[in-house]
Amino acid sequence: MDGPDVGWYLIVAAILFGIGALGVMLRRSPLIVLLSLEIMLNAANLTLIAFARQHGDLDGQIFALAVMAVAAAEVAIGLGLIVAMARRRMLLDVDQASALRG
Amino acid sequence: MGNFLVWVIWFLAAGACLGTGVAVVSMTNPFYSALSLIGNLASLAVLFLLLSAEFVAAAQVLVYAGAVMVMFLFVVAYLGGRADAPWAGGPPLLRAAAVVAAAALLVEVVVVLGLAWGDDLTDPSDVSDSFGSPAEVGEVFLTDHLLAFEITSIVLLVAAIGGVVLGTTREKEEETA
Numbered sequence: 062m063d064g065p066d067v068g069w070y071l072i073v074a075a076i077l078f079g080i081g082a083l084g085v086m087l088r089r090s091p092l093i094v095l096l097s098l099e100i101m102l103n104a105a106n107l108t109l110i111a112f113a114r115q116h117g118d119l120d121g122q123i124f125a126l127a128v129m130a131v132a133a134a135e136v137a138i139g140l141g142l143i144v145a146m147a148r149r150r151m152l153l154d155v156d157q158a159s160a161l162r163g
Numbered sequence: 164m165g166n167f168l169v170w171v172i173w174f175l176a177a178g179a180c181l182g183t184g185v186a187v188v189s190m191t192n193p194f195y196s197a198l199s200l201i202g203n204l205a206s207l208a209v210l211f212l213l214l215s216a217e218f219v220a221a222a223q224v225l226v227y228a229g230a231v232m233v234m235f236l237f238v239v240a241y242l243g244g245r246a247d248a249p250w251a252g253g254p255p256l257l258r259a260a261a262v263v264a265a266a267a268l269l270v271e272v273v274v275v276l277g278l279a280w281g282d283d284l285t286d287p288s289d290v291s292d293s294f295g296s297p298a299e300v301g302e303v304f305l306t307d308h309l310l311a312f313e314i315t316s317i318v319l320l321v322a323a324i325g326g327v328v329l330g331t332t333r334e335k336e337e338e339t340a
Contacts, residue, residue, distance in 0.1 A: 063166045063169040064166060064169030064170050064172075064173050064213060065169075065170060065173050066284055066285050066287070067214075067284050067285075067287055068276060068279075068280055068284035068285070069173070069177075070210060070214065071276050071284070072273070072276060073177045073180060073181065073210070075269060075272035075273055075276065076181055076184075076269065077180060077181065077184050078268070078269070078272065079265050079266070079268055079269035079272075080181070080184040080185060080187075080188055080265075081184070081188075082264070082265045082268050082269075083188060083261065083262065083265035084187065084188035086260075086261035086264060086265060087188070087258060087261045087262070087265075088188065090193060090247075092193040092196070092197075092235075092238070092239065092242075093187075093188070093190075093193055093196055095235075096187050096193070096196050096197060096200050096235070097187065097188055099200060099227075099231075100184050100187060100188075100200070100203065103203070103204065103207055103227075106207075106219075107207060107210060107211075110211055110214050110216045110219060111214055113214070113216065113295075114214040114215060114216070114287055114290070114294075115284070115287045115288065116288055117287070117288035117289065117290045117294070119294070119295070119299060119300060119303045120303070120307070120308075122216050122218070122219050122295060122300060123300065123303055123304060123307075123308050123311065125216070125219050126218075126219060126222060126300070126304075127311055127315055129219075129222060129223070129226060129227060130315045130318060130319060131315075131318060132227075132231070133226060133227075133230070133231050133319065133322070134318050134319055134321070134322030135322075136231050136234065136235065137234070137322045137323065137325070137326040138322055138325050138326060138329070140234060140235065140238045140326075141325065141326045141328075141329030141330055142329060143238060143242070144238060144241065144242075144329070144330060145329050145330075147241075147242055147245060148332065153242070153245060
């Protein structure tokens with residue numbers, strides 16, 4: 062394999078996951094929390110694909126594709142929730158949205 | 164020479180990946196955050212290509228950077244000024260705890276990587292040129308992982324129904340809104 066070893070990709074994925082986790086915990090806008098979640102999912106995808114390359118096994122890439130499908134579903138639901146919150150004139154702040162009242 | 168070029172591309176892609184990641188988390192305007200995430204996804208696609216995952220890289224750009232992010236930008240546009248997300252708010256202790264927790268996660272992963280370095284993470288296995296091509300991925304998907312493939316379609320269907328249900332306004336809501 063030309064270029065860096067798989068370990069270097071894993072380090073990038075680890076840092077990316079840390080950045081995403083920081084965003085999820087630090088930011089209060091549901092939109093930015095969703096975007097940070099995407100970063101975390103993608104960091105996990107990078108790890109899966111790096112190990113797929115390391116072991117020469119396509120199963121990791123299949124898993125990454127499944128993660129992408131689940132991420133698309135998650136974004137659809139998350140954005141639907143945010144639009145529903147905005148329509149009810151709720152404050153767009155994840156700390157304020159703590160009641161499950163319908 | 165070819166090896167050197169791969170390292171250069173790797174450094175550019177990894178740097179862009181981390182830089183845009185930080186931008187996503189630190190922007191106060193969600194529009195710029197979403198744009199940074201598109202850059203993040205594109206540079207990740209380059210890393211996927213270097214790992215000979217061609218089909219996943221293409222799907223990443225088409226599905227993620229294309230479809231999902233367009234949906235995101237539509238919602239940001241719909242919300243308008245309300246979507247702005249200033250940093251203010253939240254007890255300082257909570258923010259400090261978030262930083263500590265994220266740093267702890269990062270340290271854990273790096274320590275695990277350091278322990279595994281040398282045994283497992285060098286000498287990648289030899290793969291053929293068609294590794295990760297649409298044909299090979301499709302074959303594995305439709306033979307070994309057929310159940311996962313079908314369940315994925317159900318997950319997407321349920322998400323689509325959920326999105327429609329969440330997006331539908333009831334008349335009572337319209338009156339109060």
